[in-house]
Amino acid sequence: MNWVNIILQGVLTGGLYAMFAAGLSLIFGVMRLVNIAHGDLIVLAAYLALVVTTTLGINPLLSIVIVAPLMAAIGYGLQRLLLNRTLGEDLLPPLLVTFGLSVIIQNGLLEVFTADSRKLQAGPIEVDSIQIGGGLAIGTLPLIQFLTAVAVIAALQATFYRTAIGRAFRATSDDRAVAQLMGLDNRHVYALAMALSMAIVGIAGVLLAVRANFDPSIGPARLIFGFEAVIIGGLGSMWGTLAGGIILGVAQAVGAQINPGWQLLAGHIAFLVIVALRPEGLFPKVQG
Amino acid sequence: MPEPLLEVRALDAHYGDFQALFGVSLNVAAGEVVAVIGANGAGKTTLLQCIAGLIRVRDDAIRFDGVPIGAQPAHAVVARGIALVPEGRRLFPSLSVEENLLIGGQLGRAGAWNLERVYALFPVLSERRNQPSTSLSGGQQQMVAIGRALMSNPKLLLCDEVSLGLAPIVVRDIYARLPAIVAEGLSLVIVEQDIVQALGAADHVYCLQEGRVRLQGAARALSREAIAAAYFSV
Amino acid sequence: MSAAAFRIEHATPSSRIGTAILIALVIILALAPLWGGRDDLRLLAEIYSYVALASLWNLLAGYAGLVSVGQQAYVGIGAYALFALTMFAGLHPLAAIPIAGAVAAAISVPTAALLFRLRGHYFAIATWVVAEVFRLLAAQISVLGGGSGTSLPTAIVIAMAPSREIREYTIYWVALLLMMAIIGAIFILLRSRYGLALTAIRDNELAARSNGVDVARTKLVIYVITACGTAMVGALIFLQKLRISPDTAFSVNDWTAFVIFITVIGGVGRIEGPLIGTVVFFILRQQLADYGSFYLLMLGAIAIAVMLMAPKGLWGLIADRFGWQLLPLERRVVRPEATPPLE
Numbered sequence: 001m002n003w004v005n006i007i008l009q010g011v012l013t014g015g016l017y018a019m020f021a022a023g024l025s026l027i028f029g030v031m032r033l034v035n036i037a038h039g040d041l042i043v044l045a046a047y048l049a050l051v052v053t054t055t056l057g058i059n060p061l062l063s064i065v066i067v068a069p070l071m072a073a074i075g076y077g078l079q080r081l082l083l084n085r086t087l088g089e090d091l092l093p094p095l096l097v098t099f100g101l102s103v104i105i106q107n108g109l110l111e112v113f114t115a116d117s118r119k120l121q122a123g124p125i126e127v128d129s130i131q132i133g134g135g136l137a138i139g140t141l142p143l144i145q146f147l148t149a150v151a152v153i154a155a156l157q158a159t160f161y162r163t164a165i166g167r168a169f170r171a172t173s174d175d176r177a178v179a180q181l182m183g184l185d186n187r188h189v190y191a192l193a194m195a196l197s198m199a200i201v202g203i204a205g206v207l208l209a210v211r212a213n214f215d216p217s218i219g220p221a222r223l224i225f226g227f228e229a230v231i232i233g234g235l236g237s238m239w240g241t242l243a244g245g246i247i248l249g250v251a252q253a254v255g256a257q258i259n260p261g262w263q264l265l266a267g268h269i270a271f272l273v274i275v276a277l278r279p280e281g282l283f284p285k286v287q288g
Numbered sequence: 289m290p291e292p293l294l295e296v297r298a299l300d301a302h303y304g305d306f307q308a309l310f311g312v313s314l315n316v317a318a319g320e321v322v323a324v325i326g327a328n329g330a331g332k333t334t335l336l337q338c339i340a341g342l343i344r345v346r347d348d349a350i351r352f353d354g355v356p357i358g359a360q361p362a363h364a365v366v367a368r369g370i371a372l373v374p375e376g377r378r379l380f381p382s383l384s385v386e387e388n389l390l391i392g393g394q395l396g397r398a399g400a401w402n403l404e405r406v407y408a409l410f411p412v413l414s415e416r417r418n419q420p421s422t423s424l425s426g427g428q429q430q431m432v433a434i435g436r437a438l439m440s441n442p443k444l445l446l447c448d449e450v451s452l453g454l455a456p457i458v459v460r461d462i463y464a465r466l467p468a469i470v471a472e473g474l475s476l477v478i479v480e481q482d483i484v485q486a487l488g489a490a491d492h493v494y495c496l497q498e499g500r501v502r503l504q505g506a507a508r509a510l511s512r513e514a515i516a517a518a519y520f521s522v
Numbered sequence: 523m524s525a526a527a528f529r530i531e532h533a534t535p536s537s538r539i540g541t542a543i544l545i546a547l548v549i550i551l552a553l554a555p556l557w558g559g560r561d562d563l564r565l566l567a568e569i570y571s572y573v574a575l576a577s578l579w580n581l582l583a584g585y586a587g588l589v590s591v592g593q594q595a596y597v598g599i600g601a602y603a604l605f606a607l608t609m610f611a612g613l614h615p616l617a618a619i620p621i622a623g624a625v626a627a628a629i630s631v632p633t634a635a636l637l638f639r640l641r642g643h644y645f646a647i648a649t650w651v652v653a654e655v656f657r658l659l660a661a662q663i664s665v666l667g668g669g670s671g672t673s674l675p676t677a678i679v680i681a682m683a684p685s686r687e688i689r690e691y692t693i694y695w696v697a698l699l700l701m702m703a704i705i706g707a708i709f710i711l712l713r714s715r716y717g718l719a720l721t722a723i724r725d726n727e728l729a730a731r732s733n734g735v736d737v738a739r740t741k742l743v744i745y746v747i748t749a750c751g752t753a754m755v756g757a758l759i760f761l762q763k764l765r766i767s768p769d770t771a772f773s774v775n776d777w778t779a780f781v782i783f784i785t786v787i788g789g790v791g792r793i794e795g796p797l798i799g800t801v802v803f804f805i806l807r808q809q810l811a812d813y814g815s816f817y818l819l820m821l822g823a824i825a826i827a828v829m830l831m832a833p834k835g836l837w838g839l840i841a842d843r844f845g846w847q848l849l850p851l852e853r854r855v856v857r858p859e860a861t862p863p864l865e
Contacts, residue, residue: 167394171383171391181340181372227647
């Protein structure tokens with residue numbers, strides 16, 4: 001019975017990882033950009049939630065309404081002003097610029113907020129749980145986070161495949177020159193994609209802030225979890241990313257159960273095993 | 289005499305250090321069909337790319353509707369009413385047939401062309417509307433590419449080597465629909481290596497050779513010998 | 523006209539001057555114990571380490587096209603190997619350095635087999651994950667201090683050399699020698715046919731392959747060599763620090779972020795890049811030392827600015843403008859008659 005509980009916890013955590021991953025996957029799919037600062041932006045969103053929550057005195061979960069659009073605006077500006085200039089055949093410029101961004105964000109947050117660990121309180125919802133029979137209970141908050149992740153991914157899928165902007169994303173990703181012939185301004189399309197990615201980052205950041213302690217240095221680990229989820233799931237498939245997140249979450253939960261020091265290691269090993277056996281991921285839609 | 293819809297004046301174009309076009313001048317009147325012929329590497333595709341805005345040139349080198357557009361980016365040129373059917377079709381592989389057509393109409397320019405009308409022009413596409421665009425035959429893909437360009441309701445349509453890689457019967461089929469395409473007075477520039485079709489469809493012909501205009505005139509008025517000489521120029 | 527009639531020339535006027543300057547510099551630096559104090563020697567040794575690390579990263583990413591953000595794995599492996607070899611196998615620390623390199627080389631082969639299944643961006647992130655795995659594994663080794671690490675036993679430190687002074691001079695000279703050996707090895711590699719293959723791969727991998735270059739094997743060789751060199755430098759760095767821990771030995775900031783910044787600011791894909799970049803980096807560090815984390819913020823901003831405005835780095839700007847090279851690496855075909863060389 002205990003194992004079922006463990007795996008269940010892992011699945012729910014996996015939803016959060018999938019949200020870290022969804023933004024990454026979107027950006028990489030549309031413009032082949034790897035954003036090293038992605039994890040740090042999630043942490044930035046968490047701190048924004050902190051500021052909004054303390055200033056307005058509202059429940060942290062409600063702050064999503066402000067944080068998500070704010071992050072989207074930041075994302076649009078970031079892409080339009082900085083990252084658009086790094087796009088091209090070469091791997092290094094965007095890698096380096098986002099590495100630089102990562103260092104800037106981490107140290108900026110350190111200067112403003114110090115290295116103290118924080119956490120946002122969401123109230124009784126944090127300890128509530130729902131009985132689902134067989135002696136198992138799921139925490140209400142983790143369940144909400146998981147369902148949010150599923151909703152976000154479903155929304156992304158719908159956006160990509162049923163809307164005009166989703167068509168624009170796919171077309172620009174296919175052939176940016178011909179996309180221009182359709183009247184699409186590449187700079188704007190890329191900026192919109194980043195804005196969408198950052199909106200998701202905003203939601204993920206708020207959920208992170210409520211779920212666990214955070215400080216300026218935890219960004220890179222979130223990036224790695226996100227990437228592992230994307231690679232395990234396979235490029236181009238949003239549902240694959242969810243699956244990847246869940247597999248990662250479960251691997252970590254199982255590892256932690258065997259030995260608390262093995263939590264992260266178990267996740268990384270699961271990732272490397274997939275890389276060894278099936279580098280294209282479990283549910284790839286696109287080739288590399 | 290009314291100002292031509294499209295005026296190309298002394299256009300120079302470069303790829304890096306390499307000069308592809310030397311002082312090319314060309315006019316297209318409203319409702320006219322102009323053919324641009326020439327051997328491989330003569331600069332025909334480059335010319336169309338300059339007009340469409342994929343290659344930026346001297347602003348005044350290209351005037352459309354009396355407005356200089358040479359330095360405009362491609363997405364702005366489409367908004368003004370010029371659509372390009374690119375060489376090699378270049379459909380979007382991630383999009384279905386219908387999605388390719390829809391994205392052509394992305395700008396929402398008003399006009400006679402819409403999804404129904406494109407399907408009426410190319411009925412075979414209607415049957416395959418939800419299939420991935422790349423699963424169609426070459427001729428059908430060419431139809432999608434043309435339909436996609438029409439969806440932006442252009443005043444000027446540029447067609448780059450529509451016949452490329454297609455069987456003669458398919459080419460004839462496509463050219464047979466040309467009258468329906470220009471019915472509302474759409475102007476057309478056709479770039480072709482298939483001289484017979486080009487001369488048959490066009491009012492006016494320009495022959496390019498190594499980046500320069502070697503010959504131009506009314507299609508009926510030019511002799512075979514003159515064209516061959518300009519095409520292959522020793 | 524037979525191929526034997528042509529000659530390949532490498533040197534240019536600037537490279538002759540450059541080589542002369544470098545030789546003079548090496549002599550001055552070798553005599554540093556005479557004119558410098560303890561702190562100067564430590565700082566110089568640190569500079570040499572970064573030059574070496576950046577040169578190796580440059581070889582991997584700039585020449586072989588393998589952009590890795592996980593080289594800290596080998597810094598850590600080298601450091602831990604040194605501590606383990608001296609503490610448990612009784613080796614003299616200086617002897618342990620090359621062996622640490624060999625250990626890293628051995629580990630790098632199966633690692634490469636795994637990593638090369640991915641390409642481009644995915645490869646880059648996977649290298650980071652691999653480094654994290656090594657860090658976490660190191661934290662499990664209780665005999666080496668587990669998560670909090672350990673210090674090198676005093677007995678071993680004392681046994682290294684007759685006096686503290688001589689010990690510090692020795693470490694300094696070894697650092698200088700190691701840097702020169704690594705740059706020398708890279709230079710020889712680039713001058714050889716391997717180097718030609720690397721340039722071909724860098725310019726156009728597909729074309730290189732179709733011209734008979736064994737791309738996969740070349741990349742593997744470069745990866746292993748880089749791992750070996752990086753580990754030796756890592757061993758030396760932590761020998762000097764006398765203390766090791768998983769977070770410091772496998773730090774992504776210290777051993778990857780700074781190294782990448784140095785290489786990019788100096789100029790990727792040119793052997794002079796890391797030299798220039800390290801100098802700039804340390805000047806910045808001295809100037810901004812009082813500002814704490816603001817210094818790192820500035821560094822990030824400068825790296826971004828350089829990447830956007832001078833993507834070929836500072837040396838790239840200079841070299842393209844004046845056509846200089848510090849070391850004779852250019853290849854020019856020279857006709858047998860006394861006519862000017864073909865460009």
